Amino acid sequence: MGKNKEAENSASRLNMIAGKTNAFFNIIFTIVALMCIIPVVFIFIISISSEQSIKMNGYRFIPEAFSIDSYLFLFREGEMIVHALGISILVTVVGTVLGVALTTLMGYVLSRSDYKLKGFCTMIVFIPMIFNGGMISSYVVNTQFMHLKDSIWALILPLCVSSFNVIICKTFFKTNIPDSVIESAQIDGASQLTIFGKIAIPLSKPLIATIALFLTFGYWNDWFQSSLYITNTKLFSLQALLDHVQRNIQMMANNPTLGVTMQQYMNSMPKEGARMAMAIIIIVPIACTYPFFQKYFISGLTVGAVKG
């Protein structure tokens, strides 16, 4: 019955693909969707497998014995994990707030067609989209000119603004805030800052949600800035820690001749299951939040696809 109703709702009921084709497509999409989600499930299963069964059989979908030892291990020994989690959260929150502020400010200014320096500002935003200094000169400037090496700002500042986001903002403000509203506010004596804070921002909640989400996921998932600028383990974010662990294990696997000290080091590393448990800790916040925000992302993508 439900299916019938849905079919009636769609404008062209007769104009649908044949039932067989539909079933075939459904099978394809089921397989693809499962492929996308199974690795996460697999990692989760490994994280709750007992260390013995991993040693015996390797990673299996159905391990011989389950245990939550990995998580207990992380809670007990995981001072570093908790610290890294703190860094991740701090960087994400500060970065998102700063990024949204800088992006919307520039987007708003660019959307004001009567601004005298509009052409100049457009160039400032536009040129980096085509040409950039690349990894090395950014690195040299950031470490030697801005002294960001081993500073928490190295994780935050370089990712704050992207020209793409600024242009999305500009397009949104331009199409959603009528000039007449701003003019009337100006006649009432409002300064541009007041107009921005009291009119433009409250009218653009979907836009801000979109950009904030893009930034949040960007910061949460970033490991590259850490690997370039951070050597102090106290400033490791979760991703950086995960990267660090994986890299060390790989290094030891590739250099079995490094000797006893390396063996000792290996013993101090988190066990197999604990590594996967760390990965799960990173995934869970994303997995929980993202279905709710998916519609914002999609609307954001659509806004971005419109030529400004």
Add this chain to the structure above:
Amino acid sequence: MRSESVRTKRKKRHWTKNDTELSILALPTTVWYILFCFLPMFGLVIAFKNYKITGGKSFIYNVIHSEWAGFKNFEFLIKSNDLYIILRNTILYNLTFIVLGMVLSVGMAIMISLLHNKRKSKVYQTLMFFPYFMSWVVVAYFLDAFLNQSNGLVNGMIRDAGNTPIQWYMKAGLWPFILIFMYLWKSTGYNMIIYLSSITGIDTTLYEAAVVDGANKRQQVWYITLPCLKNVIIMMFILNVGKIFYSDFGLFYQLSQGASGSIFNATATIDTYVFNALQSATPIGMTSAATFFQSVACCITILVANAIVKKIDEDSAII
């Protein structure tokens, strides 16, 4: 007449309080752009210098006081064997990604838009979008869970079948397939949704008219959906071509665990090469030559791609 009056109006405009206020609003972001985008652009001059760090002196002092090296840095780069490999890998991988990625995500977007049950289609979209939100570090753990030498699932199954396990992280020949697969795995859902959102924006009366004319579903896809998607496809194409000398760094670096040793030839790209050089003792000027080349080549490709598209179809160009 009209344009003249506009011009005189423009000439008359003086700097107003409004402009001052807007300038103040634009200032923080402008400063950010100068520090993080424009200064590095001038930093590219390092590629032509014999860059030396003098202790206690500022970056600008160092740049000014380093000797000019002419094109020496570039000579080194060209003479090293790595250049050919990293250039070939970067371009070939990107071309494969562009072509396969586009065919797959456009195809899937069309297929998913044709499904009868919209709720199922939403579920598929949600699940397929999910990998996009994982960082490459996490994805490297996924891959490790399957391909790990001693514990991995695949080797476990091979062992159960009585065969010798495969050393995945040593077999260069397999890596192009692994990398391409993982790229598609991570990006298809995202790209599909971009195309899907423009498919849903297509005017339904077009389809109704086609039905009246007796077009079947396949013809509708071919003569309506695809032509309507043309602009988005071209836009995505320019954006991707513009990045052809860059590689998705996380993909190549994380999954192959640093492109080290025996799979270097199959997994090294310009970005991983530069990153590794940065972490080792390679002179900074030489690696800077690599990024200089990258920046300039990309700038040229994006402008050329845009110009070509503009010739073919004025509206599709992005600049």
